[in-house]
Amino acid sequence: MNRILVIGGTGTVGRQVVSRLAATGGRVRALARDPGKAQLPSQVEVVRGDLTLPETLDACLEGIDTVFLVWTAPAAAVAPALERIAKRARRIVFLSAPLKTAHPLFQQPNAARAIGEQIERLIETLGLQWTFLRPGMFAANALSWWAPQIRAGDVVRWPYLATPTAPIDERDIAAVAVRTLCEDGHAGSEYVLTGPQSLSQFEQVSTIGRVIGRSLRIEEISPDEARRELLTxxxxxxxxxxxxxxxxxxxxPAHVTSTVAQIIGAPPHTFLDWATDNAAAFRA
Ligand SMILES: NC(=O)c1ccc[n+]([C@@H]2O[C@H](COP(=O)([O-])OP(=O)(O)OC[C@H]3O[C@@H](n4cnc5c(N)ncnc54)[C@H](OP(=O)(O)O)[C@@H]3O)[C@@H](O)[C@H]2O)c1
Known part of the structure; x- marks a missing residue:
């Protein structure tokens, strides 16, 4: 089996990837800036590394042939880090976004998009076997977007409540990632991954209210109010x-694909599943 390094293994998606690889007896190493705080399964080797300090990556990459890459570091660190990775690994699976999907949700210019495009362009020139995972909105965004308001009271103030997305469960992204990391046949593939349903933001918050047994008052706010109130x-x-x-x-409607089911051979989790399994985070 491949020797896999997960970069971003302490985050929302990477943690799921690491746990799944470890549970199947895979040889997995996780990179963390502070291994002491990683809280990963005991059989996982956790190594200290920082994408902004490329010299720290060499030891992390020792004996590694496949890398799962989550990038939230600054753009200036991209080239030095990827060159280091390409010297050691032969395969990379990059957690990107639906950068090429012709839906307005995914086509707005912004800094995160620019970094994603920069990483993809570089990966394509470095001679690695690559796979790009392109998940849409994460269901887990609800933890930072709505959980603080719901824990504090019954009112959720939010902009663009009518806008639909197809929230994807991080467990489904990770299940696809594990397939692409461990199986052959995914080189050069770009997988647009979504949850199974188009749901407005109003419907998503209502679902959480239903799951925790509370009737939430969901109030539309203007974009200007959001700019003031959502800096949290x-x-x-x-x-x-x-x-x-x-x-x-x-x-x-949100862009919905069947790619998760095609790759993992099981239907993806619904937003109701996700909210049910994460209900504790919304209870006071
Ligand atoms: N949220 C969405 O709806 C959405 C949708 C599509 C795509 N995405 C993409 O998904 C990615 C985020 O995934 P996520 O939510 O799973 O991440 P996350 O929970 O924010 O975790 C970030 C991970 O990156 C690591 N990290 C940060 N800076 C680092 C550095 N300088 N060196 C090494 N590691 C570093 C962190 O590790 P330590 O802090 O432990 O070192 C952590 O494991 C982004 O690229 C985003 O564009 C997100």
Whole structure:
């Protein structure tokens, strides 16, 4: 079996990837900036590394042939880190986004998109076997978007409530990732991954309310109010990126693919499944 390094193994998707690989007896190593805080299964080898300090990557890549890459580091670190990775590994699976999907939710210019395109272009020139995973909106965004308001009271104030997305469960992204990391036949593939249903943001918040047995008051706020009130979920550029995407996508159904089911051979989790399994995070 491949010797796999998961970069981003302590995050939402990477943690699921690491756990699944470890559970199947796979040889998995996780890179973390602070291994002491990683809290990964005991059979996982956790190594210290930082994408912004490329010299720290060499030891992490020792004996590795396949890399799962999650990138949330600054753009300036992309080239040095990827060159280091390409010297050791022969295969890379990159957690990207639906950069080429002609749906307005995915077609707004922003900094995150530019970094994704930069990483993909570089990977394509480095001689690695690559696979790009292109998930749409994560269901897990609800943890930072709505959980704080729902834990604090019964009112959720949110913009663009009518905008639909097809939230994908991180367990489904990870299940696809594990297939692409462990099986042959995925080189050069770009998989657009979504949840099974188009649901408005209003419907998503309502689903959470139903699961935790509370009737939430869901109030539409304007984009300007959101810019003032939603700085708790990220810095202003990140909030603006979301507002632009939601604003552009209002009035048309979310893009839904069957790619998860095709690759893992089972239906993806619904948003109701995700909310049920994460209900504790929304209870006070
Ligand atoms: N949220 C969405 O709806 C959505 C949709 C499509 C695509 N995406 C893409 O998904 C990616 C985020 O995935 P995620 O939510 O699973 O990530 P996440 O939970 O934010 O975790 C980020 C991971 O990156 C690691 N990391 C950050 N800076 C690092 C550095 N300098 N060196 C090494 N590791 C570093 C962190 O590790 P430590 O802190 O432990 O070191 C952590 O494991 C982004 O690229 C985003 O564009 C997100």
């Amino acid at each position: 979920i990220g810095p202003l550029p990140a909030v603006n990126m979301l507002l632009q995407a939601w604003g552009a996508a209002i009035g048309q």
